[in-house]
Each structure stands twice: as structure tokens, then as C-alpha cells.
Amino acid sequence: MRRLLRFSILIGLLAVPLAAQPRIDRHVILITIDGFPAHMWSDQSIPLPNLRKLAAKGVQANALTVSNPTITWPNHTTLVTGVTPRRHGVLFNGYVTRQGPGRPTRNAPWTEKSVMVRVPTVYDAAHAAGLTTAECDWVAVSNAKTIQWSFGELPDPDGTVAREMVDAGKATRDEIVAAHAGKAKRNIVSRDELWLRAAQFIFERHHPNLLLLHLLGTDSIHHRYGPGSLASYSALALADRLVGEMIRTVESSGLLERTTFIITTDHGFKKVQTQLFPNVTLKHAGYLHIAGARITQCDAFAGAQGGIAFIYVTDPAKKSDLVPKLKALFSRTKGVAQVLDGIEAPRFGMPTPEENQAMGDLILFADNGYYFSGSSIENHESSPAFEYSGSHGFPASEPELDGIFLAAGAGIRHHVKLERVSNLDIAPTIAHLLRVSFPEADGKVIAAVVSDPP
Numbered sequence: 417m418r419r420l421l422r423f424s425i426l427i428g429l430l431a432v433p434l435a436a437q438p439r440i441d442r443h444v445i446l447i448t449i450d451g452f453p454a455h456m457w458s459d460q461s462i463p464l465p466n467l468r469k470l471a472a473k474g475v476q477a478n479a480l481t482v483s484n485p486t487i488t489w490p491n492h493t494t495l496v497t498g499v500t501p502r503r504h505g506v507l508f509n510g511y512v513t514r515q516g517p518g519r520p521t522r523n524a525p526w527t528e529k530s531v532m533v534r535v536p537t538v539y540d541a542a543h544a545a546g547l548t549t550a551e552c553d554w555v556a557v558s559n560a561k562t563i564q565w566s567f568g569e570l571p572d573p574d575g576t577v578a579r580e581m582v583d584a585g586k587a588t589r590d591e592i593v594a595a596h597a598g599k600a601k602r603n604i605v606s607r608d609e610l611w612l613r614a615a616q617f618i619f620e621r622h623h624p625n626l627l628l629l630h631l632l633g634t635d636s637i638h639h640r641y642g643p644g645s646l647a648s649y650s651a652l653a654l655a656d657r658l659v660g661e662m663i664r665t666v667e668s669s670g671l672l673e674r675t676t677f678i679i680t681t682d683h684g685f686k687k688v689q690t691q692l693f694p695n696v697t698l699k700h701a702g703y704l705h706i707a708g709a710r711i712t713q714c715d716a717f718a719g720a721q722g723g724i725a726f727i728y729v730t731d732p733a734k735k736s737d738l739v740p741k742l743k744a745l746f747s748r749t750k751g752v753a754q755v756l757d758g759i760e761a762p763r764f765g766m767p768t769p770e771e772n773q774a775m776g777d778l779i780l781f782a783d784n785g786y787y788f789s790g791s792s793i794e795n796h797e798s799s800p801a802f803e804y805s806g807s808h809g810f811p812a813s814e815p816e817l818d819g820i821f822l823a824a825g826a827g828i829r830h831h832v833k834l835e836r837v838s839n840l841d842i843a844p845t846i847a848h849l850l851r852v853s854f855p856e857a858d859g860k861v862i863a864a865v866v867s868d869p870p
Contacts, residue, residue: 442826443675444849445619445627445662446842448495449655450488450635451808453643453684454479454818456652463653466660467822470677474824475865477834479815482683484764485724486808486817489555491682491839492630496537496554498843498857500765505534505772506556507726512719512774517731520717521774526570529560536856538843539563539626545852547625550618553611554628565622567614569632570596577614586617605654608633612658616665623671625850629662631655642805643685643816676826676849680842681819683808686723688787691801692751694718694725694780695792701745703738709793716742719776720788723810726758726776739777746778751786751798754811755779764811781811829867837862 456462458478483494483501485508493506501507510525511532533556539549543562550565551557557566567577573592581587587610594602595610602610608631615629637651659679666675695711695718698704704714711717715734719726727742729735739757746755756779758769769775782788786798787807810817821837827849840859847854848861848870861870 441674442850443619443623443625443627443666443671444678444846445629445666445675446495446678446680446846447629447631447659447662448492449652449659449679449681449820450630450632451638451643451683451685451806452634452652452655452681452820453816454820455684455816456643456648457820462649464656466656466663467679470659470663470679470824471822473830474677474822474828475832475834476822477820477837479818479836480680480821481836481838482681482812482817482819483839484766484812485721486683486810486812487721487724488635488682492555493533493537494839495680495682495842496539496628497533497535498538498840498854498859499535500840500858502762502765502767502771503535503858505767505774506532507766507772507774508719508721509555514728514730514773517733518713518715519730520711520714521719521728523719526558529557532556532558536854537562538846538850538852538854538857539628541847541852541854542626542850545850547850547852548622549626549628550615550622550624551628552615552618553607553630553632555630565618565624567611567618569630570598571610571614572596577618580621581614581617584617584621586613604633604636608654608658612661615662619662619665620669623669626846631658638685638806639804640806642687644687645805672825674826676823676828678821678823678842678846680821680839683812684815684817684819685806685808686810686814686816687785687805688782688807689785689801689805690751690787690798691789691804692749692782692786692798693789693791693794693796694720694727694746694749695790696794697745697749697797698727698742699792700797703742704792706792711792718780718788718790720790721809722787722807723782725780725782725788725790726774727778727780729777735777742778746780749797751783752780753783753786754781756781782807782809823865827867828865832864834862834864837865 510523511527641647703716
């Protein structure tokens with residue numbers, strides 16, 4: 417009877433279609449170097465030997481068009497969904513909700529992916545096709561059920577990957593605990609190194625078909641010292657070294673010939689000198705009140721994100737009256753380049769407030785040299801930037817916000833240069849390389865990139 421049962425199970429397994437079985441003959445590694453502007457990639461004096469070697473033998477673009485708002489989480493989500501923030505719903509570095517009349521909005525960064533992201537992702541599609549997935553420091557992926565191996569921005573010391581790394585002697589529990597505590601406990605250079613180490617370990621141990629790796633140090637340096645500074649060159653050179661270490665890990669695994677590398681970014685960067693405090697402007701106009709450092713009541717509130725800020729009317733009953741007044745207020749504020757009604761957001765690839773509560777009732781874009789800060793405690797509506805020299809969030813149409821794109825390895829054409837690609841096309845191209853169906857994307861497979869026709 418037992419033999420008959422075993423035989424029946426075997427026959428059942430053999431009857432499963434090949435398409436439903438895990439396929440482990442190809443691997444895609446998507447690496448984002450946060451805040452890497454296209455105009456810096458074109459500077460040949462920056463030592464980027466690993467990236468330039470990949471670009472020379474594969475495909476590189478002069479520019480990557482990014483999405484509005486030109487912020488980290490929205491654009492990382494576009495990279496894996498192939499749709500604009502209007503559809504995928506991520507508008508901040510976190511999940512923003514309106515708290516009701518008189519109260520500011522609330523941002524919850526570690527909200528579950530199933531709540532934050534409104535559309536399927538390419539890692540969802542890969543998982544559904546029986547492939548394996550992994551991430552290191554990716555965003556908007558909290559508790560993502562379709563990512564098998566995760567080592568997050570704030571890595572869980574008791575998570576599977578963390579425990580495996582400690583057991584294998586690849587990390588100590590103390591350093592993972594410190595990384596989990598975030599910026600206060602561990603500097604960004606060491607965190608990038610730890611995220612890379614986790615990515616190397618995951619690839620060596622588990623050989624995921626799709627690995628997402630986000631390097632953050634360049635963004636921190638560009639904010640602090642500005643793009644094009646000596647510190648900026650050093651940060652990019654370090655990122656290049658980390659990419660080179662990931663390539664060597666794949667090579668030593670014996671899987672280099674079956675692996676595709678896609679290197680890109682989430683946004684470019686602009687230099688800034690002056691910070692604007694839109695919540696102080698609201699305070700001076702009587703629309704926002706504070707006690708100490710706490711907002712006690714507000715008819716309007718500004719959610720600031722560098723080159724962009726959203727203005728929220730907290731009571732829907734007051735919206736029709738307040739929006740024109742607020743629009744006039746910020747239209748005469750020095751340093752504000754554009755004031756747009758929230759209903760105009762779709763022409764920038766963003767949702768209206770009716771489509772997504774995280775969208776502001778007004779959209780502000782900062783002028784050249786200015787950026788928005790969310791603080792409300794200052795007395796002045798603007799001040800010189802202090803230990804802050806670069807920002808993003810400005811309109812994606814501005815050349816400084818263009819990012820980098822290059823690809824090399826399995827399934828990629830050789831020695832190709834393109835003028836421009838769109839970040840909407842990255843997810844469909846990854847799906848094509850992995851041979852999985854991904855019809856939900858608005859972007860298309862970049863035919864000039866892949867060696868087999870889409």
C-alpha cells in the first residue's frame with residue numbers, strides 16, 4: 417500500500433506542468449544607487465570602473481526619466497510596478513493618511529506592502545511563476561508575502577536572513593540590532609556595507625531569480641554636501657566598489673553567465689542653498705497653531721519633501737473656501753516656483769486628492785536653489801540651508817532630476833547606447849528577462865536592451 421502511495425505521489429509530481437515548477441536557470445539583480453544624477457554619470461573624471469565596465473559591454477542610456485514626485489519610495493515602487501504613482505499609490509517615503517479636521521497628516525513608513533502598493537509588482541509576478549525573490553534595503557516591501565528572503569532597511573534581527581548570516585559568521589547580532597535601530601545607531605556607510613553583505617549572502621546561499629538591492633549612501637551624501645562635491649565623488653566611487661563586490665560574488669558562484677545586472681537610480685539631484693518652511697507660512701497666516709514643538713490645531717498643513725510640498729486642508733467642509741486663499745498665499749511666497757491645484761496632479765503622473773488621500777489639495781514646487789522643510793517651530797519662513805546642500809522632489813522634467821540606467825549580462829545586447837529610457841519600462845524588461853507574464857504594467861519592454869525580441 418505504501419509503495420502504491422509513493423508511486424501515485426511521484427506520478428502526480430511528474431504530471432505538474434513545467435511552467436508551474438520553479439525555474440532556476442536565470443537571475444536578475446536590480447541595483448539602485450540612490451540619488452545618482454545622469455549629469456554626474458557623464459563626468460568621466462569620477463572613478464567608476466565597475467559600472468563603466470558593465471556599461472561598455474552592455475547597454476547604457478544618457479538619461480533615465482523618473483516619476484513625480486521625484487522621491488525615493490515613489491520611484492522605487494515605479495521601478496518594480498511599471499506604473500506611475502497615480503496608479504501604484506506611493507507618494508511619500510511612507511504611507512500618508514489624513515487624520516481629520518484640525519490635525520496634521522500622519523506618515524507611517526513601515527505600513528505593510530499590501531496596503532501601500534495598489535498594483536502588482538514584478539516580484540509578485542516572479543513569485544507567482546514559481547521563481548524566487550529577495551530584497552536588501554528595498555522600500556514599500558514591509559511583510560511582502562512574495563519576497564522569500566528579506567533584509568530590510570531596518571533589518572529584523574530575528575528574521576530568517578539575519579539568523580542565517582549570524583549562524584554562518586557573516587554578521588553579528590549586535591551589528592544587525594544596531595542597523596535595525598537606524599540612523600541613530602549606525603552610519604549610512606556601514607549600513608550600505610551591511611546591506612551589500614546581506615545581498616551577497618542571499619545570492620550565495622539561495623540563488624534567487626530576482627534580487628533587489630538598494631544602496632542609500634549616495635543620497636545621504638548628496639543631501640549633506642551637494643551633488644558634484646568632493647564628498648559626492650567619493651560616495652559614488654564607494655557605490656561603484658560595492659557594485660563590483662556584488663559582481664564578484666555572482667562570478668564566484670558560477671552563475672555569472674546566467675545573471676543580468678540592471679543598475680539604475682530613483683532620481684537625480686539639484687544643489688540648494690535656502691530652505692523654505694511652508695508650515696511657518698501657514699502659522700503666520702493663522703492657519704496653523706503650535707505649542708512648543710507640537711502642532712495643536714491646523715486648518716491646513718504642509719507635507720514637505722524637498723523640492724515638492726503638498727498642502728492639505730484638514731477639514732473637507734472648508735476646502736472650497738480655503739484652497740483659493742492658500743493658493744494666493746503661496747503664489748506670493750518667495751522661493752515657490754509653482755502652485756498647482758491637486759486636480760492638476762494627473763498631468764504629472766500623480767493622483768488627485770479624490771483618488772488618493774495622500775495627495776495634497778495644493779502642490780508646491782520650489783524654485784532653483786530652494787527646498788521645503790516640514791518644520792513649524794521657526795520664526796522665519798525661510799533661512800539659509802544648514803548642513804544641507806542638495807535635494808530632489810523637483811519636477812521630473814528638469815534635467816538635473818534625470819537618473820542613470822545601464823544593463824549587462826544574460827539576455828542583454830552588447831555595446832548599445834541609448835539617449836533615454838523611462839523608469840516605467842524597467843519592470844516589464846525584468847519580467848521579459850525572467851520570462852514571466854506582467855501585463856499590468858503601463859511601461860514596455862525596452863526592445864533595444866534585450867537580446868531576444870519581446
